[in-house]
Amino acid sequence: MTQPRSTRFRKDRQKIWFELEASILKAEAEGLSGLTPDELARLPMLYRSTLSALNIAREISLDVALLKYLESLSGRAFIMIYGTRKTFLRLTWEFFSYEFPQSVRNASPYLAIATLITGCGIALAMHLVAVDPSQYYAFVPVEMAGGRNPAATTESLRAALYDDGGGDADSLAVFSSFLATHNAKIGITCFSLGVAFAVPVIYLLFYNGLVFGAFVGLYASRGLTLEVLAWILPHGVTELLAVLLCGAAGLCLGKSAAFPGEISRWDNVKIQMRRVGPMVIGAVIMFFIAAVIEGFFRQMVQSIDLRWLVASGTAIFWLYYFGFVGRR
Amino acid sequence: MSQFPIRTPEGVVLEFHLAGIELRLMAFVLDMMIVFGVNILVGVFVLIGIFTFEFTGWLSAAYMAFFFLFRLLYFIVLEMRGRGQTPGKKVMGIRVVDSHGTPLTGSATFLRNVSRDVELFLPLVVVLAPEALLPGAPWWFMIFPLVWVVLLGVFPLFSPLNLRPGDIIAGTVVVMQPRLELRDDLFKTSAAPAFSLSAGQLEMYGIQELQLLEKILRDFPTPQTLQALAAKIATKLDIPEANWVDNPESFLKFIYAQLRAHHEQRILFGDRQLEKREGHYDRNSDA
Numbered sequence: 001m002t003q004p005r006s007t008r009f010r011k012d013r014q015k016i017w018f019e020l021e022a023s024i025l026k027a028e029a030e031g032l033s034g035l036t037p038d039e040l041a042r043l044p045m046l047y048r049s050t051l052s053a054l055n056i057a058r059e060i061s062l063d064v065a066l067l068k069y070l071e072s073l074s075g076r077a078f079i080m081i082y083g084t085r086k087t088f089l090r091l092t093w094e095f096f097s098y099e100f101p102q103s104v105r106n107a108s109p110y111l112a113i114a115t116l117i118t119g120c121g122i123a124l125a126m127h128l129v130a131v132d133p134s135q136y137y138a139f140v141p142v143e144m145a146g147g148r149n150p151a152a153t154t155e156s157l158r159a160a161l162y163d164d165g166g167g168d169a170d171s172l173a174v175f176s177s178f179l180a181t182h183n184a185k186i187g188i189t190c191f192s193l194g195v196a197f198a199v200p201v202i203y204l205l206f207y208n209g210l211v212f213g214a215f216v217g218l219y220a221s222r223g224l225t226l227e228v229l230a231w232i233l234p235h236g237v238t239e240l241l242a243v244l245l246c247g248a249a250g251l252c253l254g255k256s257a258a259f260p261g262e263i264s265r266w267d268n269v270k271i272q273m274r275r276v277g278p279m280v281i282g283a284v285i286m287f288f289i290a291a292v293i294e295g296f297f298r299q300m301v302q303s304i305d306l307r308w309l310v311a312s313g314t315a316i317f318w319l320y321y322f323g324f325v326g327r328r
Numbered sequence: 329m330s331q332f333p334i335r336t337p338e339g340v341v342l343e344f345h346l347a348g349i350e351l352r353l354m355a356f357v358l359d360m361m362i363v364f365g366v367n368i369l370v371g372v373f374v375l376i377g378i379f380t381f382e383f384t385g386w387l388s389a390a391y392m393a394f395f396f397l398f399r400l401l402y403f404i405v406l407e408m409r410g411r412g413q414t415p416g417k418k419v420m421g422i423r424v425v426d427s428h429g430t431p432l433t434g435s436a437t438f439l440r441n442v443s444r445d446v447e448l449f450l451p452l453v454v455v456l457a458p459e460a461l462l463p464g465a466p467w468w469f470m471i472f473p474l475v476w477v478v479l480l481g482v483f484p485l486f487s488p489l490n491l492r493p494g495d496i497i498a499g500t501v502v503v504m505q506p507r508l509e510l511r512d513d514l515f516k517t518s519a520a521p522a523f524s525l526s527a528g529q530l531e532m533y534g535i536q537e538l539q540l541l542e543k544i545l546r547d548f549p550t551p552q553t554l555q556a557l558a559a560k561i562a563t564k565l566d567i568p569e570a571n572w573v574d575n576p577e578s579f580l581k582f583i584y585a586q587l588r589a590h591h592e593q594r595i596l597f598g599d600r601q602l603e604k605r606e607g608h609y610d611r612n613s614d615a
Contacts, residue, residue, distance in 0.1 A: 004588045004592045005592045005593070017510070025508070051336065051338055055340060059595070063588065065511040065512075065514075065542070071506065072507055072508055073506075076506050076508060079411055080411070082337065088404075088405050088408055091433070094434070095434055270497075273498075274497075277435055
């Protein structure tokens with residue numbers, strides 16, 4: 001009786017498959033470091049032989065059990081060999097030294113547009129508040145203002161800038177970790193709403209600009225411009241930048257959803273999400289940094305000079321980081 | 329269970345099976361149980377610290393940060409360490425892979441896990457505290473994000489391949505862990521031939537029927553099924569009853585082995601007969 005070819009094929013090759021299977025099971029249980037140097041050295045050879053056996057079996061074998069086994073074994077070996085090989089620390093380092101700044105550079109046109117939208121909001125609100133201070137209420141919700149409103153005297157407005165938060169370092173710590181989670185959520189919202197053709201993103205950016213502008217405008221009308229900037233900018237540089245990054249990511253997604261070009265809308269959004277993803281992750285981390293500066297530094301340091309130093313320091317740092325780090 | 333092809337860097341396309349929503353949800357629930365367990369445990373120590381040493385502010389701040397960071401890092405670090413498997417996923421036998429067949433990157437892992445926060449918790453925020461999302465907007469403006477967020481929540485039910493947004497953003501998919509089991513070659517266990525079959529008889533059936541026969545022999549070998557199947561095949565191939573009636577199973581295994589040997593010979597020459605021929609085998613017309 002004729003023996004099917006696939007039976008002979010299987011007999012000849014299965015020793016290699018079983019060896020690969022044993023190595024894979026061992027490595028899955030104990031990690032690649034659980035393999036002996038000899039086993040480790042043979043792994044790529046075993047994997048390639050099995051893949052090639054799969055290719056042959058697809059052509060010559062009608063034995064479903066054999067095909068399924070080779071498919072599964074190749075899949076498991078594939079994950080073992082091409083899964084994450086790098087450690088968490090290594091990946092973190094690569095992210096900060098290359099992926100993040102590079103993705104920001106790639107999205108620089110969108111960053112410029114996001115900045116423009118926010119800038120328009122700031123300018124509009126500053127102008128309106130300068131003309132009529134009661135417009136302030138239109139932009140800043142009462143609960144956010146915390147007594148800093150047009151009805152307050154110049155003196156009390158000034159005092160708020162040097163307020164130590166009304167408490168000790170303990171309450172500042174709680175406040176800053178609350179802010180960090182809050183801001184991070186706003187940023188991710190901005191990004192995830194981007195797919196809706198960027199309309200919500202434009203709104204959020206513009207609104208953010210309005211609040212900022214109204215706030216600065218109020219102080220400006222009392223001649224406290226420099227002092228309010230010294231109060232906001234130490235953490236504001238980082239925080240505004242992070243909002244702008246999220247906004248740029250949202251705009252980029254919105255644009256790709258609205259004008260997909262030659263590929264399908266869906267595919268285009270997927271591609272863009274991969275490209276702007278690192279930027280959003282980085283922005284979330286920046287929100288944390290900003291919150292730490294805001295919660296601890298701002299209310300503990302009262303010196304104007306020191307505040308300007310930190311503000312310009314962070315600005316220079318981010319400029320350098322996004323401009324030059326990780327260029328290849 | 330839908331298939332998901334991934335092309336390896338060697339250029340071989342491997343078929344993975346996508347993990348269903350239920351499995352993924354179960355894995356997530358398991359993981360969250362671990363996360364909450366640890367959080368509660370740490371919380372107890374924090375409370376002890378607060379009441380014994382009066383570290384109130386610093387300790388509760390640290391705990392808030394811990395609550396947020398531990399959940400994130402749990403998923404990210406373990407998913408990377410476990411090659412796409414958190415403990416929950418390991419129990420459920422599923423794992424995350426890159427949909428393009430490249431290694432799972434750190435940012436992909438980060439994105440798909442951070443995004444889950446938005447998918448799960450954003451709908452809650454919108455429903456409970458709409459002001460937190462878009463401060464200062466007129467009330468009707470809430471309709472847009474509300475619709476959007478609800479869409480985000482039910483997204484996996486309707487998206488292609490039931491992917492959730494996080495997987496799409498990160499370019500990953502969750503697949504079933506392929507099962508490693510090489511079942512015996514049915515040919516080995518087939519009996520010695522009692523009679524021979526002509527090429528004309530063997531070509532009455534195609535590859536589909538051959539593989540269906542394999543499935544029945546392996547997974548549903550009840551006497552009734554085998555009896556009925558043997559009768560049907562014998563009629564179609566015009567085989568005398570005496571040849572199969574004593575032992576339908578060994579008859580079917582013999583037929584299987586003959587069919588496989590014959591068709592495997594033919595596909596070497598590029599001749600793949602997928603389907604059976606209509607009607608019965610006719611001894612007289614077979615030259």
